[in-house]
Amino acid sequence: MPLFLSSSFISPLLVGLLASLLFEALLNPRPRPPWKRGIAANIVHVGSWLLLFGIFILLLQRPWFAIVFVLSLQLVVVQSSNTKSRTLNEPFICHDFEYFWDAVLHPRLYVPFFGIGLAIAASSAGAVAIGSFLFFEPSLIRQWGAATFLVHSLALIVTGALFVWLGWRKLPPITLTPVIDLERLGLFSSLWAYGIALLQSQPPKADASPFYSYTQHSLEQDAQAALPNVVLVQSESFFDPRPWCGEIAADLLPNYDATCREAIVKGALNVPAWGANTVRTECAVLTGIAPDAWGPRQFNPYRTLSSHPLPSIASAFKAQGYRTICVHPYPATFYMRDSVIPALGFETFIDISAFESQDKHGQYMGDQAVARKVGRLLEDNDNRPLFVFVITMENHGPLHLEAPDKAGVASTLPAAPWPLPDYLRDLAVYLHHLGESDKMLKSVKAALNSASRPGLLGWYGDHVPILPAAYRHYSPPASSTPYMIWSTEIERRLDGNLHDKPPIECESCPLEANELGVYLFKQAFGRDISSDVIKAEPEPQEQE
Numbered sequence: 001m002p003l004f005l006s007s008s009f010i011s012p013l014l015v016g017l018l019a020s021l022l023f024e025a026l027l028n029p030r031p032r033p034p035w036k037r038g039i040a041a042n043i044v045h046v047g048s049w050l051l052l053f054g055i056f057i058l059l060l061q062r063p064w065f066a067i068v069f070v071l072s073l074q075l076v077v078v079q080s081s082n083t084k085s086r087t088l089n090e091p092f093i094c095h096d097f098e099y100f101w102d103a104v105l106h107p108r109l110y111v112p113f114f115g116i117g118l119a120i121a122a123s124s125a126g127a128v129a130i131g132s133f134l135f136f137e138p139s140l141i142r143q144w145g146a147a148t149f150l151v152h153s154l155a156l157i158v159t160g161a162l163f164v165w166l167g168w169r170k171l172p173p174i175t176l177t178p179v180i181d182l183e184r185l186g187l188f189s190s191l192w193a194y195g196i197a198l199l200q201s202q203p204p205k206a207d208a209s210p211f212y213s214y215t216q217h218s219l220e221q222d223a224q225a226a227l228p229n230v231v232l233v234q235s236e237s238f239f240d241p242r243p244w245c246g247e248i249a250a251d252l253l254p255n256y257d258a259t260c261r262e263a264i265v266k267g268a269l270n271v272p273a274w275g276a277n278t279v280r281t282e283c284a285v286l287t288g289i290a291p292d293a294w295g296p297r298q299f300n301p302y303r304t305l306s307s308h309p310l311p312s313i314a315s316a317f318k319a320q321g322y323r324t325i326c327v328h329p330y331p332a333t334f335y336m337r338d339s340v341i342p343a344l345g346f347e348t349f350i351d352i353s354a355f356e357s358q359d360k361h362g363q364y365m366g367d368q369a370v371a372r373k374v375g376r377l378l379e380d381n382d383n384r385p386l387f388v389f390v391i392t393m394e395n396h397g398p399l400h401l402e403a404p405d406k407a408g409v410a411s412t413l414p415a416a417p418w419p420l421p422d423y424l425r426d427l428a429v430y431l432h433h434l435g436e437s438d439k440m441l442k443s444v445k446a447a448l449n450s451a452s453r454p455g456l457l458g459w460y461g462d463h464v465p466i467l468p469a470a471y472r473h474y475s476p477p478a479s480s481t482p483y484m485i486w487s488t489e490i491e492r493r494l495d496g497n498l499h500d501k502p503p504i505e506c507e508s509c510p511l512e513a514n515e516l517g518v519y520l521f522k523q524a525f526g527r528d529i530s531s532d533v534i535k536a537e538p539e540p541q542e543q544e
Contacts, residue, residue, distance in 0.1 A: 016067035040170035041189040047163025048188040054156030094195035197296040214316035227385040228454035237395040238461030244477040255442040266484035273463040284513035313517040315345025317387040328391040329365030364393035371443035404428035423473040455488040
């Protein structure tokens with residue numbers, strides 16, 4: 001009897017295949033049952049199981065050990081997907097596999113959401129299982145001989161790969177809405193569909209960025225003298241929670257409220273992220289390219305930008321004679337920013353190495369420490385205008401690793417009981433750090449006012465925070481975050497120093513994330529710089 005048809009193979013293979021379908025039922029959101037999916041999706045699932053079983057049989061030489069190992073890996077993906085769905089409103093997709101390595105490098109950002117106890121228990125159980133199977137289950141090489149074992153293991157792998165290929169060719173096109181695709185296709189088929197779509201996709205072209213034309217021209221030297229310093233702050237998890245929760249103190253964000261009253265423009269920013277995935281919003285703001293234009297690459301566009309640089313607001317400002325600096329108080333390697341940020345046109349990247357341990361406030365470098373760094377940059381006597389892009393960290397989760405302070409709660413949640421109920425604990429910690437962001441806003445405005453040049457400030461949140469217990473109690477807020485653009489010229493008018501200027505016209509309008517950077521860039525020049533400010537376009541050069 002051929003090896004793969006013997007009970008040594010067929011029993012564990014069928015048991016494992018059935019278990020893999022049962023494990024899919026643990027997903028939330030749950031995929032359709034197999035009898036309600038298309039035939040192609042089921043063929044991909046069977047092929048995936050044969051492929052994985054064959055690979056781990058080849059590596060481990062023990063079929064039951066291989067089954068348990070593969071099912072354990074599937075269970076990790078299921079648990080990761082459920083955690084991601086609960087906190088980020090999005091299930092696990094193929095792109096997320098690289099975050100397992102990030103979880104090793106930056107465990108604080110990932111493991112607490114998965115569950116520290118569960119991670120320890122799973123690791124311990126895995127170690128026990130490995131030792132037990134190696135000791136109790138005999139190797140098939142010893143039973144069947146190396147040549148026969150190798151031939152039939154490879155036959156399983158080839159058969160599985162063929163099934164995956166045949167099924168994938170008949171799968172319906174993905175919608176790029178992970179919840180829908182997981183529900184239609186199931187776990188294995190959706191992972192394959194997203195992975196292959198990612199491999200087949202192309203990065204956006206340079207001229208897809210609205211900043212492309214601005215990087216091809218430069219200002220006349222005398223026009224640069226009057227340009228403002230520009231600071232753009234991506235405030236971690238920043239949003240105004242007061243409309244969402246009436247129990248929060250009305251005076252929580254005094255500087256934010258004052259800036260909104262003075263802003264050139266303000267409103268809701270439609271961001272492509274919920275709770276995390278900061279770089280989706282960050283990329284949209286910096287490049288001006290909408291997420292849809294990235295296709296399957298939209299879920300981690302920095303993976304693309306690390307090898308395919310595109311024009312950005314930084315490279316556009318740089319072309320107009322600006323110094324361009326990025327400040328991010330976290331390791332530069334996270335999200336490959338050490339490669340991406342210079343490629344986007346930033347001359348200098350200031351990361352966590354430029355901060356001191358006493359700059360921490362909570363788990364991360366504090367917003368006020370970042371504000372002091374920006375203030376020192378604005379004090380530099382370089383005669384060029386300055387563009388600073390700031391990516392803060394203080395509000396970053398996991399918030400449950402911090403304990404709320406009773407005195408702080410009295411000022412942010414004045415009617416809350418003490419000790420706090422569970423649904424308010426993370427919210428109280430978040431509100432404390434949100435107050436620090438509000439103080440940072442005041443400090444950055446003061447630094448811009450103190451500089452010799454006029455100043456322009458853009459401020460927005462990258463996504464709403466992760467507060468699952470509070471959201472279950474109060475219902476989730478809107479996914480948009482606030483943005484505003486403020487100018488020192490407005491403050492001078494309010495002080496009565498510019499009586500000859502027209503009155504302030506503060507607009508309130510929603511923007512897409514990819515529109516904000518473009519709006520800020522044009523605001524820095526007082527009008528659309530594609531007109532008379534830019535030098536005449538040079539003659540086109542013949543392409544090589």
